[in-house]
Every structure is written in structure tokens, then in C-alpha cells.
Amino acid sequence: MIHAPLSAELGTCFGRREGGGRRSSGRSEARLTAVARTLIATRTVELGDVSATGARLHGQDLPKVGDELFLRIRKVETFGRVVWREGDCAGxxxxxPLTASELNVVRSEGARTSQMRLTPAEVDALDQWVVGSR
Incomplete structure (x- = not known):
């Protein structure tokens, strides 16, 4: 299930933005839908921020801390582990790490979503409509 658009208040659920953090690679906003698969379930989630080494997910019934998952963001596929969870956000x-080209794909798709001022769900619907109309 996809939530309403990410709001500014969600930025507060992704750890510290300044000082003291352990993040070694820069993150970028990338408001896209993604598919998260665990051994138990497959979920459609919203991607919030992304870096070469991790991402913030938003959605209902997210995997628990420690759960391993397979994440597909557009054409990019990767494995990872949930390292924190707070409400409907998870890290x-x-x-x-994502390669430079994989990170570029995610960031450019996220920028497109932001420029169009559409929700991730609306961008997915538009993409599906374009593919279906060809």
C-alpha cells in the first residue's frame, strides 16, 4: 500500500542531519516507489533518501530491524538489512554499495519526480500509462 506523499515532517525520522552520525556517503532525496521483498512478504514502499550505502523507506508494515531484504528501485536491485525502524520509516x-551509475539512475529518477511535483504513486501510474500506450 502506498502512503500519501512524503511530508516535510518525515525528514525527522531519518536520523541526525548534522553531526555525530555514522553515515559515510552523502544522501539525496529520491521520492520513488520501490519494492521491498523479505522471506515473508513483498511490499510496495516509498523511498525517501538514498545514498550509495543505504536508504530510508516509508510505508506500512515495514520489515523489522535485522530483517534482510531485496530492494528494487526502478532498474536498480540490491540486497540490504533494516538497521533502524521508527513508526512508518525504516533505514x-x-x-x-550502489555503483555510481546505479546511484545516478535513482537520483535522476528522484529528481524527475520532484520536478514534476507528483507523488511517487502518480509517477508510477504515468510510467505505466506511457509503457501501455506504446
Missing amino acids: VAFDE
């Missing part, structure tokens, strides 16, 4: 650390 995932990727098993292997």
Missing part, C-alpha cells in the same frame, strides 16, 4: 543498509 536500510545495503550489503554492497
Whole structure:
């Protein structure tokens, strides 16, 4: 299930923005839908922020801390583990860092969503409509 658009208040559920954090790679906003699969369930989630080493997910019934998952964001696929969870937000650390080209794909798709001022669900619906109309 996809939530309403991410709001500014969600930025507060992704750890500290300044000082003291352990994050070694810069993150970028990338409001996209993604598919998160665990051994138990497959969920459609919203991606909030992403870096080469991890991402913030938003959605209902997210995996628990410690759960391993397979994450597909557009054409990018990676494995990771949930390292924190707070309400309907969760942080995932990727098993292997994304390559520069993978990160570029996610960031450019996220920028497109932001520029169009559409929710991730609306962008997905538009993409499906374009593919279906070809």
C-alpha cells in the first residue's frame, strides 16, 4: 500500500542531519516507489533518501530491524538489512554499495519526480500509462 506523499515532517525520522552520525556517503532525496521483498512478504514502499550505502523507506508494515531484504528501485536491485525502524520509516543498509551509475539512475529518477511535483504513486501510474500506450 502506498502512503500519501512524503511530508516535510518525515525528514525527522531519518536520523541526525548534522553531526555525530555514522553515515559515510552523502544522501539525496529520491521520492520513488520501490519494492521491498523479505522471506515473508513483498511490499510496495516509498523511498525517501538514498545514498550509495543505504536508504530510508516509508510505508506500512515495514520489515523489522535485522530483517534482510531485496530492494528494487526502478532498474536498480540490491540486497540490504533494516538497521533502524521508527513508526512508518525504516533505514536500510545495503550489503554492497550502489555503483555510481546505479546511484545516478535513482537520483535522476528522484529528481524527475520532484520536478514534476507528483507523488511517487502518480509517477508510477504515468510510467505505466506511457509503457501501455506504446
